[in-house]
Amino acid sequence: MTTPRISPFPAATVLGYPRIGRRRELKRALEAYWDGRATAAGLRRAGLDLRRESWTRLAALGLDRPPSNTFSLYDHVLDTAVMLGAVPERYRGPSAEDTYFAMARGTDRVAPLRMTKWFDTNYHYIVPEIGPDTVFAADPGKPVAEVREARELGLSTRPVLVGPVTFLLLAQGVPGGARRFAPLDRLPDVLGAYKNVLAALAAEGVDWVQLDEPALAAGRTEAELDAAGAAYRRLGALPDRPGLFVATYFGSAGAALPVLADTPVEAIGLDLVRGDDHLTAAWPEALAGKTVVAGVVSGRDVWRTEPEPALAALAALRERAGSVSVSTSCSLLHVPYDLAAETTLEPALVRRLAFADQKVAEVTGLAARLAVLPPGGGPSLPPPAAPVPTRPPAPPARSPYEVRAAAQAAHLRLPPLPTTTIGSFPQTGELRAARAALAAGELGEAEYDRRVRGEIERVVRLQERLGLDVLVHGEPERNDMVQYFAEHLDGFAVTRNGWVQSYGSRCTRPPILHGDVRRGAPITVRWAEYARSLTAMPVKGMLTGPVTIVAWSFVRRDLPLRDVVFQVADAVRDEVRDLEDAGISIIQVDEPALRELLPLRAADQEAYLAWAVEAYRRATSGAGDRTQIHTHLCYSDADQILAAIDGLDADVTSIESARSHGRILTEPAVAAFARGLGPGVYDIHSPRVPDAAEVEKSLRALLDVLPPGRVWVNPDCGLKTRTYPQVEAALTNLVTATRRVRDTVTSGGGTGTDARGG
Numbered sequence: 001m002t003t004p005r006i007s008p009f010p011a012a013t014v015l016g017y018p019r020i021g022r023r024r025e026l027k028r029a030l031e032a033y034w035d036g037r038a039t040a041a042g043l044r045r046a047g048l049d050l051r052r053e054s055w056t057r058l059a060a061l062g063l064d065r066p067p068s069n070t071f072s073l074y075d076h077v078l079d080t081a082v083m084l085g086a087v088p089e090r091y092r093g094p095s096a097e098d099t100y101f102a103m104a105r106g107t108d109r110v111a112p113l114r115m116t117k118w119f120d121t122n123y124h125y126i127v128p129e130i131g132p133d134t135v136f137a138a139d140p141g142k143p144v145a146e147v148r149e150a151r152e153l154g155l156s157t158r159p160v161l162v163g164p165v166t167f168l169l170l171a172q173g174v175p176g177g178a179r180r181f182a183p184l185d186r187l188p189d190v191l192g193a194y195k196n197v198l199a200a201l202a203a204e205g206v207d208w209v210q211l212d213e214p215a216l217a218a219g220r221t222e223a224e225l226d227a228a229g230a231a232y233r234r235l236g237a238l239p240d241r242p243g244l245f246v247a248t249y250f251g252s253a254g255a256a257l258p259v260l261a262d263t264p265v266e267a268i269g270l271d272l273v274r275g276d277d278h279l280t281a282a283w284p285e286a287l288a289g290k291t292v293v294a295g296v297v298s299g300r301d302v303w304r305t306e307p308e309p310a311l312a313a314l315a316a317l318r319e320r321a322g323s324v325s326v327s328t329s330c331s332l333l334h335v336p337y338d339l340a341a342e343t344t345l346e347p348a349l350v351r352r353l354a355f356a357d358q359k360v361a362e363v364t365g366l367a368a369r370l371a372v373l374p375p376g377g378g379p380s381l382p383p384p385a386a387p388v389p390t391r392p393p394a395p396p397a398r399s400p401y402e403v404r405a406a407a408q409a410a411h412l413r414l415p416p417l418p419t420t421t422i423g424s425f426p427q428t429g430e431l432r433a434a435r436a437a438l439a440a441g442e443l444g445e446a447e448y449d450r451r452v453r454g455e456i457e458r459v460v461r462l463q464e465r466l467g468l469d470v471l472v473h474g475e476p477e478r479n480d481m482v483q484y485f486a487e488h489l490d491g492f493a494v495t496r497n498g499w500v501q502s503y504g505s506r507c508t509r510p511p512i513l514h515g516d517v518r519r520g521a522p523i524t525v526r527w528a529e530y531a532r533s534l535t536a537m538p539v540k541g542m543l544t545g546p547v548t549i550v551a552w553s554f555v556r557r558d559l560p561l562r563d564v565v566f567q568v569a570d571a572v573r574d575e576v577r578d579l580e581d582a583g584i585s586i587i588q589v590d591e592p593a594l595r596e597l598l599p600l601r602a603a604d605q606e607a608y609l610a611w612a613v614e615a616y617r618r619a620t621s622g623a624g625d626r627t628q629i630h631t632h633l634c635y636s637d638a639d640q641i642l643a644a645i646d647g648l649d650a651d652v653t654s655i656e657s658a659r660s661h662g663r664i665l666t667e668p669a670v671a672a673f674a675r676g677l678g679p680g681v682y683d684i685h686s687p688r689v690p691d692a693a694e695v696e697k698s699l700r701a702l703l704d705v706l707p708p709g710r711v712w713v714n715p716d717c718g719l720k721t722r723t724y725p726q727v728e729a730a731l732t733n734l735v736t737a738t739r740r741v742r743d744t745v746t747s748g749g750g751t752g753t754d755a756r757g758g
């Protein structure tokens with residue numbers, strides 16, 4: 001084995017950078033391409049322009065050798081699967097773009113690969129499918145091309161790859177024979193492909209490669225850690241390779257640290273924002289010979305870094321490691337580009353904030369200060385400032401379910417198998433344009449309200465015509481299910497341009513929760529009331545739950561998260577009571593992010609679930625017995641948290657099940673779940689419209705495991721990303737199928753439905 005000659009790691013770096021474009025250029029380019037308004041060459045050109053702009057900006061901000069291959073046309077995990085040749089046969093199309101986007105989005109012919117949360121962030125990745133027979137064949141084309149593109153600008157870059165262990169741990173095993181199989185079993189074969197990629201990059205003159213291994217910070221089994229050690233020993237043994245920088249993040253490297261220290265990798269990245277025990281835990285001796293890339297600037301939030309504690313941590317690390325470089329805790333993908341693009345935030349808040357570009361400046365500033373700090377010098381480590389807990393008294397609990405169910409059945413008199421939707425109806429271009437015009441002062445409030453009311457009336461009439469049993473107002477007034485509430489609550493600020501990629505071309509502007517949260521005036525009541533005034537059918541009020549509002553915001557750090565969530569819960573509680581006072585008898589409080597905040601480490605999960613459930617119950621506890629509380633979860637691998645979902649004590653729960661192929665229904669906890677349940681029978685994430693026979697089949701399958709008195713019929717999420725023709729067709733079929741099935745069952749009671757039958 002030859003020891004590679006490697007140049008020193010840069011003193012300051014970032015693990016990644018946003019890629020959607022400062023003005024969401026990538027979103028527009030992708031959607032133009034998908035709609036047939038632009039060619040593949042046009043799309044590629046837009047990508048190149050974005051990469052060039054990012055590298056130029058990073059260089060201007062003082063970063064030597066910025067990262068490359070952090071750009072993606074859709075998702076970096078999908079890019080990794082393509083780079084390794086792990087493309088399931090059914091997706092292969094006439095062009096590389098056809099194949100790539102078929103995996104990401106599906107086609108008329110084939111459903112897309114599954115999409116799920118990237119660890120505990122609000123970013124979603126495409127789940128690779130790996131089977132015992134997957135053939136790995138390296139295609140280093142993309143990372144190599146990006147190295148060349150940057151070189152044309154006179155810049156050397158550090159290509160970033162998803163590491164082999166994380167790639168396989170995030171993949172889904174597919175059956176390919178009789179034996180049970182885990183993707184990690186394929187590590188030796190995957191490493192063969194990584195070796196070829198590393199060799200191609202070395203041949204390109206690359207001196208460092210970053211291998212992202214966030215999965216190693218999530219508390220792994222001994223077998224997984226052994227596999228990680230073996231993998232990096234094997235990659236480290238390659239002759240003529242670039243320097244290997246393995247980045248762990250989203251938590252403490254924990255037991256993975258001694259494992260990585262014991263391999264030939266030259267640099268190890270540590271998340272010092274989430275993994276603050278790195279400074280106190282036992283320190284593997286082997287690290288004395290390595291570079292520690294110290295993530296002291298948070299890539300997960302928008303708060304300015306306190307320089308003195310960061311510098312103290314860097315100085316302490318420098319005493320123990322071979323050398324220390326300053327970095328972000330993770331990629332900056334999760335924060336907006338530039339605070340300078342915001343013109344409406346309060347100056348006092350602006351002084352507390354840093355977006356991606358400001359964070360790059362923090363990293364270079366800290367590196368400059370560290371460089372002139374004499375050995376053994378620097379501020380001493382201050383004791384960590386513990387957030388001050390506050391514990392507001394718990395409001396009285398609701399009556400037992402049986403009492404509520406009887407009151408609701410008498411009051412609501414719903415048929416068995418009631419049909420409903422999850423809340424949003426398609427968001428039209430006209431409405432989005434009207435909202436933009438309102439914000440720009442080009443449209444008056446009264447005219448905007450008139451248009452929203454027009455849309456509500458259209459949605460109500462449509463639902464009446466379709467024959468749904470519980471109607472919604474359609475949420476046309478909401479730009480986003482979290483941002484909308486943040487705009488109406490004290491303690492939050494919202495941005496004009498702070499877009500963060502959620503998946504593919506879709507973005508959100510996470511609100512900034514910076515102070516005590518309070519609800520001044522009712523938020524949704526007038527819209528729900530208006531819908532109710534239009535129809536004799538029951539109208540369901542629609543709120544976002546406290547955990548989800550907090551999960552999809554950037555949150556103050558001076559209070560324990562639990563206490564922040566409780567404040568939001570109390571604001572939601574005020575809204576629940578006002579909806580009830582306005583005569584709304586069914587209120588849905590969505591918690592799609594309940595699973596998302598689940599701590600990555602198993603030991604912390606129980607405490608989180610306990611307070612998350614308590615927050616939900618706080619938010620809904622003001623509702624009287626006759627008021628039926630619904631909740632909705634999606635994006636959430638709900639099967640892992642069924643006991644907590646049960647603990648929410650909602651009268652009715654709608655849950656995503658279409659994409660997990662009904663797997664959730666086989667869970668014993670579902671059979672034990674005593675209240676109303678609406679496992680989605682229509683996958684709204686796909687443009688495909690299910691026919692009535694298909695919905696009927698799903699319903700009959702549901703009735704094999706659930707008593708008819710508990711079953712609700714609904715899509716698996718809101719309809720905001722679909723078009724009206726798709727929605728009309730799908731809901732027509734959903735109602736037709738329900739009526740057919742209803743004719744063959746009698747209600748067992750208990751969901752607030754009565755026993756009148758179809």
Ligand SMILES: CN1c2c(nc(N)[nH]c2=O)NC[C@@H]1CNc1ccc(C(=O)N[C@@H](CCC(=O)N[C@@H](CCC(=O)N[C@@H](CCC(=O)O)C(=O)O)C(=O)O)C(=O)O)cc1
Pocket residue numbers: 122427429431432433435436478479480481482483502503505506507508509552592635721
């Ligand atoms: C359920 N999901 C959500 C998550 N997080 C949230 N905060 N919200 C969610 O709903 N996380 C998990 C999932 C992720 N899924 C999605 C699904 C869909 C989107 C999405 O469609 N986002 C939109 C932006 C939504 C929005 O803010 N709309 C605004 C602004 C609209 C706009 O672009 N306006 C134009 C001008 C108007 C025009 O002429 O068309 C502009 O500003 O240029 C609004 O409606 O007012 C997206 O387009 O990406 C996100 C996450």
Ligand SMILES: N[C@@H](CCS)C(=O)O
Pocket residue numbers: 422423424425481542590592632634717718719720
């Ligand atoms: N009520 C929301 C929930 C989405 S998770 C909607 O229907 O869009």
Ligand SMILES: [Zn+2]
Pocket residue numbers: 422592632633634635716717718
């Ligand atoms: Zn949903």
